[in-house]
Amino acid sequence: MPIATLSDPHLGDAAKNPTRAERIIALILVVAIVMIAGFGAAYWQNWNPWAIGGTMGAGLFLLGFGLTAWGKYLMPQGPFVEERHVLASSAEDRDSMAAALVERSAVVVKRRKLLGGLFALGSSIFGIVLIFPLLRSLGPQPGLSLDASDWRKGSLLVDSNGRPVKKGTLVVGGIMTVYPEGKQNTTYGQSVDQTVLIRVQDSNLVTAKGRESWAPAGYVAYSKMCTHLGCPVGLYEQQLELLVCPCHQSMFNVRNGAVPQFGPAPRPLPQLALYFDASGNLRAQAPYDQALGPGFFERNTTKIDGI
Amino acid sequence: MSPSLPTARSLPTARSKKQALGPYGKVGNVIDELDDRLGLAKGGRVFLDKIFPDHWSFMLGEIALYSFVVVMATGIFLALYFVPSTTQVIYHGTYTPLRGQRVSEAFQSTVNISFGVRGGLLIRQMHHWSADIFVGSIVVHMARIFFTGAFRKPRELNWTIGTLMLILAILEGFIGYSLPDDLISGTGLRIGYSIVESIPFVGSYLGTFLWGGQFPGNGAIEGRFYIIHVLIIPLVIMGLLAAHLGLLVRQKHTQFKGEGRTETNVVGSPMFPTFMAKTTGFLFMVAGTIALLGAFAQINPIWQFGSYNPSKISYAVQPDWYMGWLDGALRIMPSWEFAGWGHTVPLEVFLPAVIFPGLIFNIAFIWPALERRLTGDNELHNLLDRPRDRPKRTAAGAAMLGLLFTLFAASSTDVLANYFHVSLNFVLWAFRVLTVAVPIVVGLVTYGICKEMQGVQGIGKRKRAVIVSRSAVGEYSTVTAAPRPGDAREELDPEPVPDRIDIAPLTPAAPGASIETSPTGSRQVTR
Numbered sequence: 050m051p052i053a054t055l056s057d058p059h060l061g062d063a064a065k066n067p068t069r070a071e072r073i074i075a076l077i078l079v080v081a082i083v084m085i086a087g088f089g090a091a092y093w094q095n096w097n098p099w100a101i102g103g104t105m106g107a108g109l110f111l112l113g114f115g116l117t118a119w120g121k122y123l124m125p126q127g128p129f130v131e132e133r134h135v136l137a138s139s140a141e142d143r144d145s146m147a148a149a150l151v152e153r154s155a156v157v158v159k160r161r162k163l164l165g166g167l168f169a170l171g172s173s174i175f176g177i178v179l180i181f182p183l184l185r186s187l188g189p190q191p192g193l194s195l196d197a198s199d200w201r202k203g204s205l206l207v208d209s210n211g212r213p214v215k216k217g218t219l220v221v222g223g224i225m226t227v228y229p230e231g232k233q234n235t236t237y238g239q240s241v242d243q244t245v246l247i248r249v250q251d252s253n254l255v256t257a258k259g260r261e262s263w264a265p266a267g268y269v270a271y272s273k274m275c276t277h278l279g280c281p282v283g284l285y286e287q288q289l290e291l292l293v294c295p296c297h298q299s300m301f302n303v304r305n306g307a308v309p310q311f312g313p314a315p316r317p318l319p320q321l322a323l324y325f326d327a328s329g330n331l332r333a334q335a336p337y338d339q340a341l342g343p344g345f346f347e348r349n350t351t352k353i354d355g356i
Numbered sequence: 357m358s359p360s361l362p363t364a365r366s367l368p369t370a371r372s373k374k375q376a377l378g379p380y381g382k383v384g385n386v387i388d389e390l391d392d393r394l395g396l397a398k399g400g401r402v403f404l405d406k407i408f409p410d411h412w413s414f415m416l417g418e419i420a421l422y423s424f425v426v427v428m429a430t431g432i433f434l435a436l437y438f439v440p441s442t443t444q445v446i447y448h449g450t451y452t453p454l455r456g457q458r459v460s461e462a463f464q465s466t467v468n469i470s471f472g473v474r475g476g477l478l479i480r481q482m483h484h485w486s487a488d489i490f491v492g493s494i495v496v497h498m499a500r501i502f503f504t505g506a507f508r509k510p511r512e513l514n515w516t517i518g519t520l521m522l523i524l525a526i527l528e529g530f531i532g533y534s535l536p537d538d539l540i541s542g543t544g545l546r547i548g549y550s551i552v553e554s555i556p557f558v559g560s561y562l563g564t565f566l567w568g569g570q571f572p573g574n575g576a577i578e579g580r581f582y583i584i585h586v587l588i589i590p591l592v593i594m595g596l597l598a599a600h601l602g603l604l605v606r607q608k609h610t611q612f613k614g615e616g617r618t619e620t621n622v623v624g625s626p627m628f629p630t631f632m633a634k635t636t637g638f639l640f641m642v643a644g645t646i647a648l649l650g651a652f653a654q655i656n657p658i659w660q661f662g663s664y665n666p667s668k669i670s671y672a673v674q675p676d677w678y679m680g681w682l683d684g685a686l687r688i689m690p691s692w693e694f695a696g697w698g699h700t701v702p703l704e705v706f707l708p709a710v711i712f713p714g715l716i717f718n719i720a721f722i723w724p725a726l727e728r729r730l731t732g733d734n735e736l737h738n739l740l741d742r743p744r745d746r747p748k749r750t751a752a753g754a755a756m757l758g759l760l761f762t763l764f765a766a767s768s769t770d771v772l773a774n775y776f777h778v779s780l781n782f783v784l785w786a787f788r789v790l791t792v793a794v795p796i797v798v799g800l801v802t803y804g805i806c807k808e809m810q811g812v813q814g815i816g817k818r819k820r821a822v823i824v825s826r827s828a829v830g831e832y833s834t835v836t837a838a839p840r841p842g843d844a845r846e847e848l849d850p851e852p853v854p855d856r857i858d859i860a861p862l863t864p865a866a867p868g869a870s871i872e873t874s875p876t877g878s879r880q881v882t883r
Contacts, residue, residue: 112637188573297683298687313705
């Protein structure tokens, strides 16, 4: 039975007095055991997470610390040396493997090109066919759905509680989120139809051609979906009259058709044309005239009518 | 029956030859029985003798491995209570401020794990912390591998596997972060959908297929993400991890130069008992650290954010750290949308969020081949480079880290503008400039430092201690101290690890005595 006696150079200081090292490690392990017992008690009594996690963490850490210290100070570090085995096979072995592949396929595969081709064709077609159940059944085709919303000609604007908007609902500088009536509690309404309604000083509005009648009494409505990545444009900088997207800081000029003034958003927020009906409620003149939210490949760059 | 014909009963197995306990007692018996069936004794001994080189930086991969163990264990706990459903319900749980609110079942069950399940909040926070540490330790481990050239032939495949695991870990983290369906993660998912949508030709199809309709879809994404998060990606990571470690055992560790280490040997401590004790202890220390973080460092308090509502949003929120570089890239990208021919390509999203990460990871994938091509070095390498000895590689790696860190910092433009009272516009433009400038400056400075370090005499060698003494007349003189182990380079003879290793001295040293070390510092083996 070979025995190696090792004067291990890496063990210098601790091994001078192994009894002391052992005592210190034992003490660490005893504290660890106390902590783990405390963890049991804390868990059993359902104390707060600090007590449960603190005892558990300290117990595990000290247990590990003791074991590592034992390994480091009281176990042989060497240096031991091991030869690396050569990974590479001999030249004959390589040739023999290559020979088997090449020679056998020469007589079997190359002679039957038709069969090989048919098998490859069949399995490729299967692979392509497989994509359909994997992808196609997952969800609907987008179709024109990305261009649409629930806003219609005459849609009543309501807040999240379903209350319509009157002329006096907002003071100048006020802001609220509106939905088409009946959609305020639907997921689709909250994600796609969400529209931000702001009241600005009527005389401050700079209206583009064809939009003169869209903002009665200074009520101006824009899609709340950011044209960058679709986050709700939820911050309103009242003094500067800027809508700010908190995700990537795109800023839209509320007075001037929500033209992006800063940040990565490429397009203005689409504007909803408004009017007050006979009973003084705010309604939409027409659906949005373009797709809402971020860009996508099928997004028509011209205006869409009559969705 | 002739006695010379063996029956099945008397087949000469190792066990039947030795009826009584052998010299190794019950352990020997168990090994006999196992070896009869599995033939594991020979390989087992080789495994116990396996040599592990010691260097602190070799622990980085272990942190990744052990935080993965913790993330799996805590994840199993969470899976027992989590409900992957976006069905809206009215909250009636123990957390008073949320009572009566419309929340999703996923959110409700996550709040319930935090406040209703014993130890639930701790395990949830440990899960999140260990996931963050998992990705972080992979990145640092990868940097170590890169800067020391450990990815070179024959280990290119393991570098590829590791990079794949990093991508999967980031994906897994993002998906897991999205599962609780809180306001912050829901917004992250909204951004994720828009990024998918930005891909030309297939984007909108992919989006509606995956989400089951236009965002937020028909609720399908929650269940799909759940099964991807708890089964598919963990399974793939486990398979890759097995391959990663299997290759590591087969190809053996790399090691730094010095102390008799050559390309054809491995110098270090044996698997059993030394490395096993240290690494098991390290597992417990990593787990303990994560438990302490879970106990005392709050992470992702979703009850403060509320359930996801697509028309609501919070301010100054950042994703988990490993998504920061992509968020930063999205922030500083100019608004270059392409529009024409009846189509729209949102380059301001597609370039920074799809093309850019694709480029970064592809550079990582091809780097070993690229370096082989550039240097023409097709040799096998088992000895590691010091980063200073490969200034070009080190500069390239540092420049890459500089780029990624700048983008990471750019994901907090709004917070920085607020904190330093400067305009957002200034911060944005500063980061656009820095994103170009920092990699160049960092690369050049790193190259210069490497070159300078190469010129320093005696670098990388341990400095010999000197003893300063003062004579009776007050004159100072220095004498070089006795050499310490490791000072001298020497050739070590490759010898198998012996059955039994005794550390000298066998008996406690007498007071004042010191360990005998041979002049060369080499071990003395007696047989």
